[in-house]
Amino acid sequence: MAIPTPKPALIAALAVSLLGLAACADPGATAATAPTSEATATAAGKTFNLTPEQNRFKVDVDQAAAAQVPDAIKADGKLTVVTTGGTAPLSTFASDNKTLIGSEVDIAYAVGETLGLQVEVLPVAWADWPLGIESAKYEAVLSNVTVTEARKEKFDFATYRNDLLGFYAKSDSDITEVKEAKDVAGKRIIVGSGTNQEAILVRWDEENKKNGLKPVEFQYYDDDSASGLALQSGRADLTFGPNAGAAYKAAKDGKTKQVGTLEGGWPLKAEIAFTTKKGNGLAVAAQSALNHLIDDGTYAKILDRWGLSSEAIPKSELNPAGLPKK
Numbered sequence: 001m002a003i004p005t006p007k008p009a010l011i012a013a014l015a016v017s018l019l020g021l022a023a024c025a026d027p028g029a030t031a032a033t034a035p036t037s038e039a040t041a042t043a044a045g046k047t048f049n050l051t052p053e054q055n056r057f058k059v060d061v062d063q064a065a066a067a068q069v070p071d072a073i074k075a076d077g078k079l080t081v082v083t084t085g086g087t088a089p090l091s092t093f094a095s096d097n098k099t100l101i102g103s104e105v106d107i108a109y110a111v112g113e114t115l116g117l118q119v120e121v122l123p124v125a126w127a128d129w130p131l132g133i134e135s136a137k138y139e140a141v142l143s144n145v146t147v148t149e150a151r152k153e154k155f156d157f158a159t160y161r162n163d164l165l166g167f168y169a170k171s172d173s174d175i176t177e178v179k180e181a182k183d184v185a186g187k188r189i190i191v192g193s194g195t196n197q198e199a200i201l202v203r204w205d206e207e208n209k210k211n212g213l214k215p216v217e218f219q220y221y222d223d224d225s226a227s228g229l230a231l232q233s234g235r236a237d238l239t240f241g242p243n244a245g246a247a248y249k250a251a252k253d254g255k256t257k258q259v260g261t262l263e264g265g266w267p268l269k270a271e272i273a274f275t276t277k278k279g280n281g282l283a284v285a286a287q288s289a290l291n292h293l294i295d296d297g298t299y300a301k302i303l304d305r306w307g308l309s310s311e312a313i314p315k316s317e318l319n320p321a322g323l324p325k326k
Contacts, residue, residue: 004111006069033076035107046251046307048248048252050095050249051094052096052098053097056106056109056110057110057298059110059296059298060114062114062292063077063116064286065114065115065292066115067118068282068284068285068288069116070160070281072281073117073278073282077117078117078120078139079108079119079120080122080138080139081120081121081122081139081140081141081142082123082124082129082138082140082141083104083105083121083124083141083142084123084125084143084144084268085123086126087144087244088245088248089244089247089248090102090143090244090245090319091104095324100122100165103303103306105297106306107185107290107293108142110289110292110299110302111293113119114289114292115285117128118189122140130154132277133277136280140274140276141275142160142274142275144163144244144272145272145275146270146271146322147270147272147273147319147323148323148325149325150320150322150325151322152319152322153278154277154278155181156277156279156282156318156319157273157274157279157317157318157319158190158273158274158284158287158290158316158323159271159274159290159317160272160273160274161272161311161313162264162269162271162272162311162313163262163263163264163270163272163311164239164241164243164244164310165196165197165240165242165243165264166240166247166260166261166310167240167258167259167260168238168240168250168257168259168294169231169238169256169259169288170232170257171254171255171256173237173259175238177259177260177262178238178259181204181208181212183206183213184201184204184208185213185215185216186213186214186215187216187237187238188217188219188238189216189218189238190227190231190239191220192219193220196265197240197241200266201216232255238259243258243311244290246258247310248306248307248308253286257312261310268323268324269321270323271317272311274286274287274290287318290316291316294313294314294316297320300312
């Protein structure tokens with residue numbers, strides 16, 4: 001059952017607080033999925049390998065990037081990366097229910113091997129990675145971490161993906177594009193309660209109503225299955241949420257299509273980054289490795305493999321402007 005549309009007071013509060021909300025901070029918080037028991041997932045012409053044997057793309061050591069690896073990491077030749085393992089296709093568990101796979105995992109291996117390091121990827125709870133990185137228990141985290149100004153006080157970042165929100169419609173829907181407020185007027189839209197995407201819709205809805213356009217019908221569901229059924233049965237027109245998981249599902253089952261994306265920190269740009277301890281120098285090496293992978297095409301192949309080509313960046317940046325402090 002859909003929860004009623006937010007009351008006016010809540011709408012106002014959400015609109016005011018739009019810029020204070022973090023986009024896609026914890027991927028598991030909005031789109032958690034249980035470990036899959038399937039060996040592969042095939043539909044819409046795309047097959048996803050969900051087995052522990054991933055056949056990752058082979059990469060060569062970039063000597064210039066490897067020379068930038070901090071001495072403390074060179075000493076043991078090992079790069080320990082953590083990820084939450086909660087959301088396909090970013091990082092999830094393979095068909096053995098224990099091996100981590102996904103785009104974040106592939107990027108971790110590709111970066112580490114480009115730097116000439118042995119890579120180990122470990123699962124960790126979202127709340128535990130900051131202390132683990134600060135204490136140097138782990139060298140890096142790749143877990144859909146958005147660059148923010150608050151996080152830059154303790155961590156360094158090398159970007160590797162755009163943080164996007166996506167609008168998705170049923171594959172045979174006559175909705176073809178959502179770019180601005182007027183495009184959602186009168187639409188029945190499934191969105192997560194208390195999220196940045198809800199706040200964006202609230203702001204757009206208020207703009208539409210001031211312009212005499214039809215209001216949005218907000219719909220809220222407790223799980224992906226219920227929201228998917230609402231969309232496929234015609235009770236809803238669109239879903240609006242983190243793009244990565246929705247893009248993966250669209251490629252996997254062919255039941256939905258992407259009709260628009262927005263920056264995760266709309267109206268501000270938001271970026272996902274390889275995150276390391278501030279000042280230890282590893283982010284510099286990671287940036288060089290990522291740009292090497294972008295230049296040689298490996299990066300594009302990894303994103304395409306997991307249905308995330310729409311989130312690709314042209315180059316990795318070191319500590320770019322982040323979302324502002326709350």
